Structures are given as structure tokens and as C-alpha cells.
Amino acid sequence: MEITTQPTDLTEQINSWKEEVNEVREEVKLMRERLEQIALSSAPREVMQKVEHFENRLLRQREVADETFHDLKQCAKKISAQAQTVTHDDRPVCDYETMSNRMEIFQKLFVELKEDFNHFMVSEL
Template sequence: MEITTQPAEQQQMNAWKEEVNDVRNEVKMMRERLEQIVLSTAPREIMSKVEHFENRFLRQREVADEMYHDIKQCSKKLSDQPQVVHDDRPVDDYQTIQHRMEIFQKLFIELKDDFNHFITCDV
């Protein structure tokens, strides 16, 4: 019996897809926490910050969706499977996806830290 393993790049792509899904779930939980604040009797200055975070969460979700799609496409490109070419956004090579993922991770950590600071200090 032959055991096949995925190349390291494919394993990394699968890990990134899981991480992007985790980010989606965390953003969903943070939005739910934001909804609780909206339903409370928070002061007006808090509500402007709520709107700010709502916009950031929306954008984070959009970027997560784009990252997931592009990681999937790049993974297909590496695996010799037939590809569908999309004109709206080219599927990048592994190094480009890796760089974009690093930026994605950094920006999400900043968002999460900002939101946690908002929750603990302002609300």
C-alpha cells in the first residue's frame, strides 16, 4: 500500500484556508458582541466607534473571502488540476499568496487587538 503525502506548499495552503475560516468565525463573534453593544444604552461616542468597527469587520470579511478564493485557486494551480481563469483578479503564485497571507494575518491581529481594547476600555 502506497501512502501519498501532500507537498509542503499544499499543506500550507490547507492550513491557510483553515486559518481564513477561523478569522471568519472570529469576525462573526466580534460582530455579535458589537450587536450587544448596539442594543445597550451606550453613549453616543461609543456608537460612533461601533460603526467604525462594523465597517472594519465588513471589510475584514470581504478580504477573508478573497483570500480563501485565491488560496483555493493557487492550490489548484499547484496541483495540476484543470483551472478556471478569472479575469477579475489573477491567481497569484505561492510566494505572492504567502506574502498576502502574512499581511492578512497582521491586519487581523491589529483589528482584534483594537476591538479587544475597545471592549475592555470604552464599553
């Protein structure tokens, strides 16, 4: 089944995802600052091991956010270079479906990380 989609609709969705990725970047920055405070304290060794564990997870989350943001920018460029309407077979151009799936996974993994982090912060403070 063919569907016609306006590039502006696709661009709006991509811009929304870019905003979400930027929000995740900011949250990761705040989480790292909180970990830094614990790392500077004289916490027990097992707490410091957990701090290191979360530092690594947050570092990886930031890397994934940066990669995702870059790919979203590239996807937006491809869409803006297209004609006024885009005809597709249930799959918008520029691997939009792939980006949508990646964003779902990105969101799910960040929610899990945030829950784990908040549980750690509550249990250690």
C-alpha cells in the same frame, strides 16, 4: 538556485492558510455579535460611533478573508494540476510567494484589528 518542491508540501501550506482564514472568519463573526449587543444597548453617541467604525472594519476584514480564501483555493487547484514535483527558482508555482506575502499582511492586519477591538471592548464595558 532551483529548488524542487513536492506539490503535497505546497498544498499542506495552502490548506493551513485556508484553515487560518476560516478561523478569522469565525472570530470576526463573534466580534460582530459582541458589537451588535452594544448597538442594541443605550450606549452614548461616541460609543455608537466607535461601534459603527468597528462594524465597517470587521465587514472589510470579512471581505478580505473571503477573497483570500478564494485565491487560496485557486492556487491549490493550480498546484494539483501540476506534475508530481515542481521545479522553481525559489518561487513556487501559482504565485505562491505572492500568496505567502498576502497571508503575512492578512495576519498582521487581523492581529491589529483584534487588539484594537479588544481594547475598545475593555474600555467601553
